[in-house]
Amino acid sequence: xxxxxxxxxxxxxxxxxxxxxxxxxxxxxxxxxTKDGPKRVIVAxxxxxxxxxxxxxxxxxxxxxxxxxxxxxxxxLPKIGYLRTLSAEGVLSLHPDLLLAGAEAGPPNVLSQIEAxxxxxxxxxxxxxxxxxxENIRGVANALKIGDDGTRxxxxxxxxxxxxxxxxxxxxxxxxxxxxxxILGHTGNQVMVAGxxxxxxxxxxYAGAENALRGFSGYRALSAEAAVAAQPDVLLxxxxxxxxxxxxxxxxxxxxxxxTPAGRAGRVVSFDALYLLGFGPRxxxxxxxxxxxxxxx
Amino acid sequence: xxxxxxxxxxxxxRWIVMTVLVGLLAAAVLAALCGGAYRIxxxxxxxxxxxxxTGDFVQDQARNVMLQIRLPRIVLGMLVGAGxxxxxxxxxxxxxxxxxxxxxxGVASGAALGAAGVIVLGGVLLPAALAASLGLWMLPxxxxxxxxxxxxxxxxxxxxxxxxxxxxxxxxxIAINAVSGAAIGLLTYLANxxxxxxxxFWTLGSLGGAQWSMLAVIVWPVALGIVALALQCRSLxxxxxxxxxxxxxxxxxxxxxxxxxxxxxxxxxxxxxxxGMIGFIGLIAPHIVRLVVGPDPRAVLPAAALFGAILxxxxxxxxxxxxxxxxxxxxxLTALLGAPFFLMLLWQRRGQFGL
Numbered sequence: 223x224x225x226x227x228x229x230x231x232x233x234x235x236x237x238x239x240x241x242x243x244x245x246x247x248x249x250x251x252x253x254x255x256t257k258d259g260p261k262r263v264i265v266a267x268x269x270x271x272x273x274x275x276x277x278x279x280x281x282x283x284x285x286x287x288x289x290x291x292x293x294x295x296x297x298x299l300p301k302i303g304y305l306r307t308l309s310a311e312g313v314l315s316l317h318p319d320l321l322l323a324g325a326e327a328g329p330p331n332v333l334s335q336i337e338a339x340x341x342x343x344x345x346x347x348x349x350x351x352x353x354x355x356x357e358n359i360r361g362v363a364n365a366l367k368i369g370d371d372g373t374r375x376x377x378x379x380x381x382x383x384x385x386x387x388x389x390x391x392x393x394x395x396x397x398x399x400x401x402x403x404x405i406l407g408h409t410g411n412q413v414m415v416a417g418x419x420x421x422x423x424x425x426x427x428y429a430g431a432e433n434a435l436r437g438f439s440g441y442r443a444l445s446a447e448a449a450v451a452a453q454p455d456v457l458l459x460x461x462x463x464x465x466x467x468x469x470x471x472x473x474x475x476x477x478x479x480x481x482t483p484a485g486r487a488g489r490v491v492s493f494d495a496l497y498l499l500g501f502g503p504r505x506x507x508x509x510x511x512x513x514x515x516x517x518x519x
Numbered sequence: 520x521x522x523x524x525x526x527x528x529x530x531x532x533r534w535i536v537m538t539v540l541v542g543l544l545a546a547a548v549l550a551a552l553c554g555g556a557y558r559i560x561x562x563x564x565x566x567x568x569x570x571x572x573t574g575d576f577v578q579d580q581a582r583n584v585m586l587q588i589r590l591p592r593i594v595l596g597m598l599v600g601a602g603x604x605x606x607x608x609x610x611x612x613x614x615x616x617x618x619x620x621x622x623x624x625g626v627a628s629g630a631a632l633g634a635a636g637v638i639v640l641g642g643v644l645l646p647a648a649l650a651a652s653l654g655l656w657m658l659p660x661x662x663x664x665x666x667x668x669x670x671x672x673x674x675x676x677x678x679x680x681x682x683x684x685x686x687x688x689x690x691x692x693i694a695i696n697a698v699s700g701a702a703i704g705l706l707t708y709l710a711n712x713x714x715x716x717x718x719x720f721w722t723l724g725s726l727g728g729a730q731w732s733m734l735a736v737i738v739w740p741v742a743l744g745i746v747a748l749a750l751q752c753r754s755l756x757x758x759x760x761x762x763x764x765x766x767x768x769x770x771x772x773x774x775x776x777x778x779x780x781x782x783x784x785x786x787x788x789x790x791x792x793x794x795g796m797i798g799f800i801g802l803i804a805p806h807i808v809r810l811v812v813g814p815d816p817r818a819v820l821p822a823a824a825l826f827g828a829i830l831x832x833x834x835x836x837x838x839x840x841x842x843x844x845x846x847x848x849x850x851x852l853t854a855l856l857g858a859p860f861f862l863m864l865l866w867q868r869r870g871q872f873g874l
Binding site: 285300301302303304306307308309310311312313314315316326329331332335338339340439440441443 | 555556557558576579580583584587588589708711712713716717720725727728730839842843844845846848
């Protein structure tokens, strides 16, 4: 009996070991950064990936992280995992000559290990403003040594942004600002709603709408009664990929939400999560779309 | 008991078991050195450790990966495995219960509480200057403090008049685990999105944070703990007969209990603080070696330390190569390896429970 157990355990471990070693293979060749700019770039951050595509520099990217879902081609590249739990050896194993690290990328000691191994790491700031998007466009372009493209894309972004701001101001500026409740995730037994210092709060402000719940920062679980008390005119939520459940139906099935002005009128708006909250180069379009949708319903 | 002597006769001599374990550990270290997301030919891997800087970018980067990333990780893996293995063996002997685990006396949940506290409230409660000077150390320091604090509380509840009541210790441990769980739940509720994710990934455990500077600090409490536990082996063996019997054999039962508690808290607290929660090693390593070497803690404890190190190194090797270039949290893998084994043990022990 005991011997049997020992042997079984041995077999159990033994069967896993070759699987692990199967990945150990001879060394790959490395290309160094040249004066034409880095050629083997890894991107950690969905917004940065979008910027790289907007700059037309995607051919230099060899891998990205799990949040890099747009454009579709980006989601098919090799993945280095979730950007908050990067692996130093994993990133280095791809022999990059540059790592573009979004504000959330980490953990910090892994980033410093990667830098210590001779791979430059370009850090980006955290924030939810159009200025930051412009700054990131310039930052990515400079890191890739395509500053001219950066200037061009940043200028186009600025032009689009000014136009969207004008449109929102002229079209919806005088109207009453609709009270919008942003809801993160619409399954489970409690809704998570956005307060201040969130991408959703910033987007609502840009779109000329009012966040129905202020006075706390980040995302919070909200009770049904508090949802009713917030009196939102519109419910805003996000989807990730094609969902089998209609977000409007599942939100309105929640106790409380159905009894809000928005719920009674069935005013539910949903967007792709990365599009709405990504703060990438698509920000102007996202703000325009959001404004149109929350003011129309 | 004829059955017992027959079992003893079937047992290989201890020195053979130890030699085999040391050999396996050496093989595991070698495998861990050669395997990894960063591809280095096995011959190159060991060579890179002893080669100086060459000035060649590719070779120097390989050397950096070996020296600064892989090697500290292997050392931490060995410490984690050995520490949890030894602590598990000692606690199972102390409680005379094969299901005892370092988590039982509140060390792990105390560490988790400390870590959760600093992740969620660190920015609010700690003066910015202190937080800045602690930097990356803030999390391990808080986790270690939490581990020691909670263990001290459990100990205080179960000790009095120079005695330590083990059943009370167990119950206090369970109650404190529940309280810590609730407090962590409350902190989870208060946490913002970023903090929540940090907390989740810390809880899953990883050796990815291994650095020489950190190892230089935690090696002391861990080594001290393991040595202190090893020194109690003879007394723990006598304790297996029962407390009264051990007392008659001249064992200072109460001080043995106290020393085992403190040593476990020291060593497991430091380990959980540096690597997060890595479950099941402390539970299954002593179990597996007990099947081979028998119940004597003098054999089980060192063998469990060695075997724990082997298990951790292999689990970590899988964790960092399976989904490369990404990485699996180690805590998931140790549970994945350990839990089925544990269930099998339970199945075998059904007889003991009258089934």
